[in-house]
Amino acid sequence: MNPESAVLVMLTVMSAATPLLFAALGELVTEKAGVLNLGVEGMMLAGAVSGFAVTVTSGSATLGILCAALGGAAMALAFGVLTLTLAANQVATGLALTIFGVGLSALAGSGFVGMPVMPLPKLAVPGLSDIPVFGPLVFGHDALVYLALLATGGIGWFLAHTRAGLILRAVGESHESAHAIGYSVIRVRYLAVLFGGTMSGLGGAFMSLSYTPMWAEEMTAGRGWIALALVVFASWRPGRVLLGAYLFGGVTILQLHAQGVGGLGIPSQVLSMLPYLATIAVLTIIAAGPWRGRLDAPACLGQAFRPPK
Amino acid sequence: MAAGDVEFGEGQTSATTGLSGTGSVTGRADSHAADNPPRLEVCGLSKAFPGILASDRVDLRVAPGEIHALLGENGAGKSTLVRMIYGVLQPDAGEILWDGRAVRIGDPRAARSLGIALVFQHFALFEAMTVLENIALGMDQPGERAALAERVRVLSAGYGLALDPRRDVHGLSVGERQRIEVVRCLLQNPRLLIMDEPTSVLTPQEIERLFETLRQVAREGCSILYISHKLDEIKTLCDRATILRGGRVVAECDPAAESARSLAQLMIGAELKTVKRRTGGELGGLRLTVDGLDLDTEDLHGMDLRGVSFSVRAGEIFGIAGVAGNGQRELEFALSGERWAGRDDAVLVDGQPAGHLDAGGRRRLGLGCVPEGRRGHGAVPTMDLIENAILSGHGPMGLLSSIFIKGGAARRFAEDVLTAFDVRAAGPKASAGSLSGGNLQKFIVGREILQSPGVLIVSQPTWGVDAGAAAAIHQALADLAAAGAAVIVISQDLDELLEITDRLAVIDRGILSRPIATAQASIEEIGLLMGGIHGPAGVSTGPGDSGHAV
Numbered sequence: 001m002n003p004e005s006a007v008l009v010m011l012t013v014m015s016a017a018t019p020l021l022f023a024a025l026g027e028l029v030t031e032k033a034g035v036l037n038l039g040v041e042g043m044m045l046a047g048a049v050s051g052f053a054v055t056v057t058s059g060s061a062t063l064g065i066l067c068a069a070l071g072g073a074a075m076a077l078a079f080g081v082l083t084l085t086l087a088a089n090q091v092a093t094g095l096a097l098t099i100f101g102v103g104l105s106a107l108a109g110s111g112f113v114g115m116p117v118m119p120l121p122k123l124a125v126p127g128l129s130d131i132p133v134f135g136p137l138v139f140g141h142d143a144l145v146y147l148a149l150l151a152t153g154g155i156g157w158f159l160a161h162t163r164a165g166l167i168l169r170a171v172g173e174s175h176e177s178a179h180a181i182g183y184s185v186i187r188v189r190y191l192a193v194l195f196g197g198t199m200s201g202l203g204g205a206f207m208s209l210s211y212t213p214m215w216a217e218e219m220t221a222g223r224g225w226i227a228l229a230l231v232v233f234a235s236w237r238p239g240r241v242l243l244g245a246y247l248f249g250g251v252t253i254l255q256l257h258a259q260g261v262g263g264l265g266i267p268s269q270v271l272s273m274l275p276y277l278a279t280i281a282v283l284t285i286i287a288a289g290p291w292r293g294r295l296d297a298p299a300c301l302g303q304a305f306r307p308p309k
Numbered sequence: 310m311a312a313g314d315v316e317f318g319e320g321q322t323s324a325t326t327g328l329s330g331t332g333s334v335t336g337r338a339d340s341h342a343a344d345n346p347p348r349l350e351v352c353g354l355s356k357a358f359p360g361i362l363a364s365d366r367v368d369l370r371v372a373p374g375e376i377h378a379l380l381g382e383n384g385a386g387k388s389t390l391v392r393m394i395y396g397v398l399q400p401d402a403g404e405i406l407w408d409g410r411a412v413r414i415g416d417p418r419a420a421r422s423l424g425i426a427l428v429f430q431h432f433a434l435f436e437a438m439t440v441l442e443n444i445a446l447g448m449d450q451p452g453e454r455a456a457l458a459e460r461v462r463v464l465s466a467g468y469g470l471a472l473d474p475r476r477d478v479h480g481l482s483v484g485e486r487q488r489i490e491v492v493r494c495l496l497q498n499p500r501l502l503i504m505d506e507p508t509s510v511l512t513p514q515e516i517e518r519l520f521e522t523l524r525q526v527a528r529e530g531c532s533i534l535y536i537s538h539k540l541d542e543i544k545t546l547c548d549r550a551t552i553l554r555g556g557r558v559v560a561e562c563d564p565a566a567e568s569a570r571s572l573a574q575l576m577i578g579a580e581l582k583t584v585k586r587r588t589g590g591e592l593g594g595l596r597l598t599v600d601g602l603d604l605d606t607e608d609l610h611g612m613d614l615r616g617v618s619f620s621v622r623a624g625e626i627f628g629i630a631g632v633a634g635n636g637q638r639e640l641e642f643a644l645s646g647e648r649w650a651g652r653d654d655a656v657l658v659d660g661q662p663a664g665h666l667d668a669g670g671r672r673r674l675g676l677g678c679v680p681e682g683r684r685g686h687g688a689v690p691t692m693d694l695i696e697n698a699i700l701s702g703h704g705p706m707g708l709l710s711s712i713f714i715k716g717g718a719a720r721r722f723a724e725d726v727l728t729a730f731d732v733r734a735a736g737p738k739a740s741a742g743s744l745s746g747g748n749l750q751k752f753i754v755g756r757e758i759l760q761s762p763g764v765l766i767v768s769q770p771t772w773g774v775d776a777g778a779a780a781a782i783h784q785a786l787a788d789l790a791a792a793g794a795a796v797i798v799i800s801q802d803l804d805e806l807l808e809i810t811d812r813l814a815v816i817d818r819g820i821l822s823r824p825i826a827t828a829q830a831s832i833e834e835i836g837l838l839m840g841g842i843h844g845p846a847g848v849s850t851g852p853g854d855s856g857h858a859v
Contacts, residue, residue, distance in 0.1 A: 163451070166446060170435050173435040176433070177434060178433075178446075181417060181433050181446060181447050182416055296437065
């Protein structure tokens, strides 16, 4: 492989990783507050369709991205009302949210199937972007790729070094203790859930505006589920989410290239399975390995909290 | 309690007893006409929950710098009162005066801003976080991290509360956890420190050290509201005591002038029974033998057992003392069958190898267990009491016919347990999780004892259980032993072990000491055996523990 195609592969890996990174970072913050939202896929689709529809209609990608974030957050709000205010089961509600998101986005997007959209513009820094290898790798992406990378660092810093981050982790660790000390568990969780929805929406927007600039039903193709797995894979650490997202992005690209060169005699369907198989393999290895019991899952993950009257 | 003046004569003791606390709200209006109003005054505070009046026109006054005891059994309304003072609950009626001014305490933050600090009974701590993070979470203005760490170090050294701010909470002993709570409170310069049952899980040395700290805090002008049902402690520590029963104040007195017995009777409202043991009886044959038990812990923060050996005869109560986390949990699991004990013959029940049997298999040999974990190990919180009774009692009580449950028999068994052990529950259909800790414990102990096991393992039998119920549980264990069972009590409460056991041994870092006859044991000696790590500052204790000393 010559340097030019290596750079190309790296670029596509970063592209493939970005929606995963967005969604997984959002879910990480949600889970750190103790809420398990399995509706990531649904929220991504809501973001993808809102982002695409608004961009096509208004012609402004910025507006589209904002609406994608709002679309994801709106789905998350529905989830929050059900699981936090009404204390419904988080697993069942999350699954329902995904199914709901699939249907709603298909309905909303039915008029936009097959329409073209201008892909998000790549950053072009005169001079710098032209440096061989380094230039395109560092300066050749669109704004969302950089936003995802910034978010990784920002969330890591937020969780480890700010008081709000400390309170968020405390709520996920023991909602009873947090309540007893006087923190509003429900409010913290609402904020975390909304942030998770916003990030999933951005991940969806990247799918429909940059990665494959078009709208198709169920275009996220299970990335929401991979993002969920990534959070476990990363043992709830933002830095490892980044690593995992690029790893899975790499597997996705690998299977595309393997199909391109004739599939090495392997049926293309099997190759398409690769990212998902890798997800299962990684989760199994983590669950069975010597790390068992020290995955650092927030202790109250998935538990409903009803404030004592 | 009725009188409006701040100072009570030393001779005035338990003046207002009886159940009619009604006349007690008199004279309130002129009560804070004095120059020096009480730090905290509670007037006619009431709070009703569905079906129960948890707090019924309660009056309480705590003077500046006073250590005031709030004494009462489980369900007497102590926690409700405290939660109203700390702003967690809002009273239905009555008022709270702070330095003589009426205040409304809407939430814990408001309480803290007045200067009220609370050390929770069940610590409000976060396991996976560091000591420093836990302290910062309990403060409204923790300030910068490094500066806070320095303040923690200085303050904890000043009060003799050794604490390393960088350590994770999950590796700490109960005593150390409590220090986190205490330091967290003291950092905010409280004017009223509320301690909710602080000593229930501490070693004697830890209790002594805590008292030193509390006296120092009180000397510096902070009032302390000390909630407990341990009468000896209240007599040693507290200046005054308010006694609650059934949500009402039944007496206010000077605890030093009362006997532990008279306090207990005020608290219970009835004669306190002492445990009656049969004396001079011959012990029977060996019922439980543990031989060279080695067990690696499965718990990240657990303790491996090494060469644990002891045997217990019919009619004997054998105690296992020790500070939490020294292998008690692993030993309980290995004995009950929750984990396999490695070798078949590491555990013998009536001479039969049981080490390879699971809990059900061991139950069939007549070995019952009351685990330390009430919710999850001892009972399924979401299931009702009948179902919980079936879970362990189906064999001995004959509650099954082939694959079907005998509903009537199961219900009768659950009802028998409720009656025989005076379990306060809404009936046998109440969920186990709806019972208070003490009542659930009575239910679990009763469920096991009524099955007449040959060997009974009981872990922390009276944790969070009040004096009257504890006496009933102790008596039931004694009766079970008298009927020919071998009873093994794993407990951190030395008074309990000294009261009811025939012999006891101390478990420390997974190794069991040689058993000693309880009659010849002194509390200091056992305390030192069990408490190397947590001995008082300056006292040279066990090896390898110097890292924890101040």
